[in-house]
Amino acid sequence: MYAVLFIAMAISGLTVAAGFYIYLKKDKANLKRIRKLVKAGVLTYVALVAVFLFFLIPDIASAETSANSSSGMGFLAAALSTGLATIGAGYAVGAVGSSALGAVSEDPNILGKTLIFVGLAEGIAIYGLIVSIMILGRL
Secondary structure: OHHHHHHHHHHHHHHHHHHHHHHHHOOHHHHHHHHHHHHHHHHHHHHHHHHHHHHHOHHHHOOOOOOOOOHHHHHHHHHHHHHHHHHHHHHHHHHHHHHHHHHHHHOHHHHHHHHHHHHHHHHHHHHHHHHHHHHHHHO
């Protein structure tokens, strides 16, 4: 295990050193060769990390054996409710906020009305957070 870690560290160090060499020298003759070496080093590093994760740490993906095995789905549901609600809120605030900015630039008197619509769009994230808190309270 330490050999794989040492090889990965050596390859990452050589990749960083080659990157600094490319940045500082800007040598046209060796540039293509060094770029190929950097690509090979990065690919080898990724392969070593994959081997390390797949073979040397097999207990990461083990199934839960306790009686309360449905709690993982509850955590997943809470994460999805919060995550999808915030994504939806971000999209809504982006659409409403840009429209509100355009409307306020034409008529500054409607600033209060546009802030209400932006606040309603931000409320979507709060609803998702409340749902996830309710889900986590049931676990």
